[in-house]
Amino acid sequence: MTPYIHRVQYYETDRMGITHHSNYVRIMEEARTDFLDRLGWSYKRLEEMGAISPVTSVECRFIGPTTYSDEIAVHLRIEQIGGARLVISYRMESGGRTVCEARSEHCFIGKSGRPMRLQRDLPDFVAALEREKEREDS
Amino acid sequence: MTPYIHRVQYYETDRMGITHHSNYVRIMEEARTDFLDRLGWSYKRLEEMGAISPVTSVECRFIGPTTYSDEIAVHLRIEQIGGARLVISYRMESGGRTVCEARSEHCFIGKSGRPMRLQRDLPDFVAALEREKEREDS
Amino acid sequence: MTPYIHRVQYYETDRMGITHHSNYVRIMEEARTDFLDRLGWSYKRLEEMGAISPVTSVECRFIGPTTYSDEIAVHLRIEQIGGARLVISYRMESGGRTVCEARSEHCFIGKSGRPMRLQRDLPDFVAALEREKEREDS
Amino acid sequence: MTPYIHRVQYYETDRMGITHHSNYVRIMEEARTDFLDRLGWSYKRLEEMGAISPVTSVECRFIGPTTYSDEIAVHLRIEQIGGARLVISYRMESGGRTVCEARSEHCFIGKSGRPMRLQRDLPDFVAALEREKEREDS
Numbered sequence: 001m002t003p004y005i006h007r008v009q010y011y012e013t014d015r016m017g018i019t020h021h022s023n024y025v026r027i028m029e030e031a032r033t034d035f036l037d038r039l040g041w042s043y044k045r046l047e048e049m050g051a052i053s054p055v056t057s058v059e060c061r062f063i064g065p066t067t068y069s070d071e072i073a074v075h076l077r078i079e080q081i082g083g084a085r086l087v088i089s090y091r092m093e094s095g096g097r098t099v100c101e102a103r104s105e106h107c108f109i110g111k112s113g114r115p116m117r118l119q120r121d122l123p124d125f126v127a128a129l130e131r132e133k134e135r136e137d138s
Numbered sequence: 139m140t141p142y143i144h145r146v147q148y149y150e151t152d153r154m155g156i157t158h159h160s161n162y163v164r165i166m167e168e169a170r171t172d173f174l175d176r177l178g179w180s181y182k183r184l185e186e187m188g189a190i191s192p193v194t195s196v197e198c199r200f201i202g203p204t205t206y207s208d209e210i211a212v213h214l215r216i217e218q219i220g221g222a223r224l225v226i227s228y229r230m231e232s233g234g235r236t237v238c239e240a241r242s243e244h245c246f247i248g249k250s251g252r253p254m255r256l257q258r259d260l261p262d263f264v265a266a267l268e269r270e271k272e273r274e275d276s
Numbered sequence: 277m278t279p280y281i282h283r284v285q286y287y288e289t290d291r292m293g294i295t296h297h298s299n300y301v302r303i304m305e306e307a308r309t310d311f312l313d314r315l316g317w318s319y320k321r322l323e324e325m326g327a328i329s330p331v332t333s334v335e336c337r338f339i340g341p342t343t344y345s346d347e348i349a350v351h352l353r354i355e356q357i358g359g360a361r362l363v364i365s366y367r368m369e370s371g372g373r374t375v376c377e378a379r380s381e382h383c384f385i386g387k388s389g390r391p392m393r394l395q396r397d398l399p400d401f402v403a404a405l406e407r408e409k410e411r412e413d414s
Numbered sequence: 415m416t417p418y419i420h421r422v423q424y425y426e427t428d429r430m431g432i433t434h435h436s437n438y439v440r441i442m443e444e445a446r447t448d449f450l451d452r453l454g455w456s457y458k459r460l461e462e463m464g465a466i467s468p469v470t471s472v473e474c475r476f477i478g479p480t481t482y483s484d485e486i487a488v489h490l491r492i493e494q495i496g497g498a499r500l501v502i503s504y505r506m507e508s509g510g511r512t513v514c515e516a517r518s519e520h521c522f523i524g525k526s527g528r529p530m531r532l533q534r535d536l537p538d539f540v541a542a543l544e545r546e547k548e549r550e551d552s
Contacts, residue, residue: 011158015151021469025436055435059473149440159331160301193297197335289429296425
């Protein structure tokens with residue numbers, strides 16, 4: 001898929017003059033929800049099927065600064081789909097440079113409040129993710 | 139009541155070097171929830187009684203800047219309790235100067251999704267607010 | 277100009293299930309910076325000319341809720357350009373309904389730290405705003 | 415040192431009903447600036463000495479949810495002080511449970527825009543951190 005574009009807002013900068021690092025975690029979410037939308041599996045659809053998907057971990061390496069009005073292109077990759085979790089990686093570029101590399105892990109919780117098993121409980125979602133992963137890897 | 143104290147965080151500043159104006163709307167909420175907690179009528183309690191309370195308007199005049207690590211003292215006043223709405227005003231001071239004057243209006247929505255009438259549906263809450271208002275006004 | 281489109285992010289919702297009201301103040305800024313960019317007078321350009329532009333007041337009336345993944349179209353209007361201040365109004369629509377009406381006021385501070393007089397200190401900026409205002413009004 | 419206490423605000427929750435994960439990165443910053451203040455080495459003091467300190471990486475594992483009005487106690491530890499970087503870890507507890515484990519890395523940039531070497535350029539800061547680290551480890 002084409003990268004998700006985030007335009008840095010004034011309110012995302014801090015008094016060092018750069019994008020505050022916490023916002024990259026939000027940009028990851030923006031790129032992820034955009035990716036799932038385009039895949040036909042929006043958070044909305046998952047929620048309507050009774051699944052919520054908490055983030056279980058995030059990691060970000062901040063490689064270069066960005067600031068107000070910069071465009072950040074987020075390249076997202078499915079790293080792992082298995083058992084009860086989904087792992088996604090992100091490479092963010094701005095002005096031709098990599099500015100952030102990141103990773104997030106997600107679980108899926110069903111109506112009962114218990115973790116879902118992806119292959120069993122959301123097989124069509126897993127199939128869509130796997131098709132996309134194959135396309136990226138090839 | 140004694141004012142609510144907010145310490146400005148680094149992530150609340152912007153590249154002008156000052157607290158981004160949108161954060162004052164969040165500080166109003168902090169002061170308001172703290173006030174209701176101290177009154178014995180937390181949002182939690184209201185929610186448990188089946189009431190949610192959306193903000194229907196806010197107004198802020200930004201009089202002077204603050205920045206990272208400044209303490210903002212929020213003086214809150216009940217302006218009006220009536221019919222279906224609550225009006226609150228806020229005066230924020232930092233370093234002996236007024237930095238922001240603000241106002242918010244709130245309605246209350248019951249389980250049916252319909253606006254509540256405060257005197258009829260939440261009489262004890264109204265009584266507590268009125269006692270506090272009298273104390274302030276005197 | 278065509279309206280600015282903001283897509284509501286998951287991180288902008290709150291536990292009432294709706295877009296937290298403080299975010300509308302940020303959406304106003306997004307629409308305003310987008311408007312100034314398209315006018316050829318970005319905050320970047322103003323900053324390079326030695327002008328910063330603090331927000332001196334905001335007002336928002338929240339008319340209807342929005343939530344995650346909703347598109348908000350922001351219709352922005354120049355209300356007043358004069359002396360030392362600029363007044364802008366905003367009408368936000370989502371799904372064919374008005375969800376928020378808002379207003380912001382802005383001053384301009386020059387290198388000396390003193391308020392600028394718009395007509396004298398930024399005449400080309402004023403001319404561009406006035407041309408846009410005439411176009412809207414006609 | 416005693417833990418830093420963060421009270422979860424309504425605006426920090428999302429429509430899943432829990433604290434949005436991105437806020438933990440901000441809570442880490444709150445705890446870190448509070449820690450440095452109490453150590454006598456606030457960001458303000460570092461900035462006055464010509465040093466800014468960008469975050470170079472963050473990692474968070476989200477172990478349990480929190481929500482509006484919960485108190486989160488942040489236990490902070492200096493993990494590593496060396497060469498050009500500082501590594502800090504965080505254990506966050508709420509209601510007797512660990513809710514988040516996190517880590518951040520920081521560099522220090524001097525007036526020239528070049529990375530500082532901590533021992534050489536900020537020896538008193540390093541000494542204060544090391545005294546605190548010894549106290550914690552013992």
